[in-house]
Amino acid sequence: MFAMIYLDANATTPLCPEAAAAMTAAIAQFLANPSSLHARGQAARARLEQARNAVRDAVGGGSGKIVWTSGATEANALAWHGILSPRLRQGPVRVVTTAVEHPSIVALATAWQQAGADVVTLPVDSAGRLDLHAAAAALQQPTTLVSVMAVQNELGVVYPLAELAPLAHAAGALLHCDATQAPGRIPLKLEPLGVDLASLSAHKAGGPTGIGALWLRRGVVVAPLVAGHQEDGLRGGTENVLGAMGMAAAFATLPTRLATMPRLRQLRDALWLGVQALGPVARNGAVAAHEETGHVLNVAWPGIDGARLVRALDLDGVCVSSGAACASGTQEPSHVLVACGQTPAQARAGVRFSLGPETTAADIDTVLALLARLLPRLRDAQRAQL
Numbered sequence: 001m002f003a004m005i006y007l008d009a010n011a012t013t014p015l016c017p018e019a020a021a022a023m024t025a026a027i028a029q030f031l032a033n034p035s036s037l038h039a040r041g042q043a044a045r046a047r048l049e050q051a052r053n054a055v056r057d058a059v060g061g062g063s064g065k066i067v068w069t070s071g072a073t074e075a076n077a078l079a080w081h082g083i084l085s086p087r088l089r090q091g092p093v094r095v096v097t098t099a100v101e102h103p104s105i106v107a108l109a110t111a112w113q114q115a116g117a118d119v120v121t122l123p124v125d126s127a128g129r130l131d132l133h134a135a136a137a138a139l140q141q142p143t144t145l146v147s148v149m150a151v152q153n154e155l156g157v158v159y160p161l162a163e164l165a166p167l168a169h170a171a172g173a174l175l176h177c178d179a180t181q182a183p184g185r186i187p188l189k190l191e192p193l194g195v196d197l198a199s200l201s202a203h204k205a206g207g208p209t210g211i212g213a214l215w216l217r218r219g220v221v222v223a224p225l226v227a228g229h230q231e232d233g234l235r236g237g238t239e240n241v242l243g244a245m246g247m248a249a250a251f252a253t254l255p256t257r258l259a260t261m262p263r264l265r266q267l268r269d270a271l272w273l274g275v276q277a278l279g280p281v282a283r284n285g286a287v288a289a290h291e292e293t294g295h296v297l298n299v300a301w302p303g304i305d306g307a308r309l310v311r312a313l314d315l316d317g318v319c320v321s322s323g324a325a326c327a328s329g330t331q332e333p334s335h336v337l338v339a340c341g342q343t344p345a346q347a348r349a350g351v352r353f354s355l356g357p358e359t360t361a362a363d364i365d366t367v368l369a370l371l372a373r374l375l376p377r378l379r380d381a382q383r384a385q386l
C-alpha cells in the first residue's frame with residue numbers, strides 16, 4: 001500500500017489531533033440531550049455553550065451569536081431564507097451576489113430568483129477577482145441582502161469584504177459572507193470586518209464533517225429553516241454536542257494553522273515552478289500575493305482533461321480535485337472558471353491542488369515526479385482519442 005499524499009484541503013481537511021482528542025474523550029463519557037433538565041443534560045448544555053463561545057471568539061465574532069448548523073451549506077441556506085422569506089412577504093427583495101459562489105449559494109440564487117427575488121450576479125475578471133466598481137454600481141439601488149464569499153474555494157482568491165460592507169449597508173442591505181474557506185487561511189475577525197452574517201464549517205479547518213455554524217451580528221434576526229425550540233428557535237433539532245466540541249477544539253488551533261500559511265505558500269510556489277518546468281500549462285486565479293491565500297494552485301494543461309488527471313494521480317495515492325462536478329455521468333465544467341471567461345472545454349481542464357498544514361516538501365517533490373511521468377501519457381492517450 002502506497003502512502004497517500006493529500007493535496008485536497010479545500011475539499012476537506014484531516015481531523016486535527018486536538019479535535020480527535022476532544023471528541024474521543026467526550027464520546028467515552030455520555031453526552032445527554034442538552035435540552036434535558038437533569039444534571040447529565042445540563043452538563044451537555046454547558047459543553048455546547050462553551051463550544052459556542054469558543055467558536056465565536058476564534059473567528060472574532062465579538063458580541064454576535066453562533067447558531068449551530070450541519071455545515072456551511074445549511075448555514076448559507078439559513079442566511080438566505082432567514083433574511084429573505086420574511087421580507088418577501090412585505091414587498092420586493094433584491095439580492096446581490098457573485099458568479100463564483102459555492103454551488104450551495106448558486107442553488108439558492110436560482111431558487112430565490114424563481115421565488116420572485118431580483119438576483120444580481122456580480123462578474124469577476126479572468127483571474128477571479130471581484131470588480132468593486134461593478135459592486136458599487138449594483139449597490140446604487142435599495143438591496144435586501146449581499147452575499148459574497150470570503151475565500152474562493154477553487155482559486156484561493158480573497159474577496160474585499162471590508163470594502164463591500166459600507167457599500168452594502170449604504171444600499172440598506174445586510175452583508176452575508178460564506179466564510180467557509182477562511183478560518184486558518186486568512187486572519188478572520190467577523191465583527192470588525194463589517195459583515196452581518198457568516199457561514200462557517202468545521203471540516204475545512206481540522207474539525208469534523210457534519211457541523212458548522214451561522215454567525216449573526218448582534219441584533220440580526222433570521223427566520224428558522226427548521227422549526228423547533230433549540231437554538232433560541234432559530235434551528236430546530238437536538239444539537240450535535242460532539243461535533244460542536246470537535247469544531248471548538250479545531251478552531252482553537254486556528255492561530256497555529258494560520259502560522260503555517262507562509263510555509264504553504266512557499267511549497268505552493270515550488271509546486272508552480274516545478275509544474276511550469278514540465279511544459280505548457282496555464283494558471284487559474286493568478287492574482288497578486290495579497291489577493292489570495294497562498295495554499296491553492298489551480299492549473300490547466302492544454303489537451304488534458306482535469307478529471308482524468310485527478311483519477312490518474314489518485315491511482316498513485318495523490319488526492320487532488322478538478323473543478324468539474326460529476327453529475328449523472330457527465331462532467332460539468334467549473335462554473336467558477338466559466339465565470340472567469342473560459343470556454344467549457346478550458347474549464348474542464350482545471351485541476352486544483354490545495355495544501356494543508358500536513359503538506360511537506362517531500363510531498364511536492366513526489367507529486368512533481370509523478371506529473372512528469374503522467375502528463376505525456378495522458379496527453380498521448382487523449383490525442384489518440386480525437
Ligand SMILES: Cc1ncc(COP(=O)(O)O)c(C=O)c1O
Binds near residue numbers: 072074151152200211
Ligand atoms: C466556499 C464553500 N462554501 C460552502 C461549502 C459547503 O460546506 P459544508 O461541507 O460544510 O456544507 C464549501 C465546501 O466545499 C465551500 O468551499
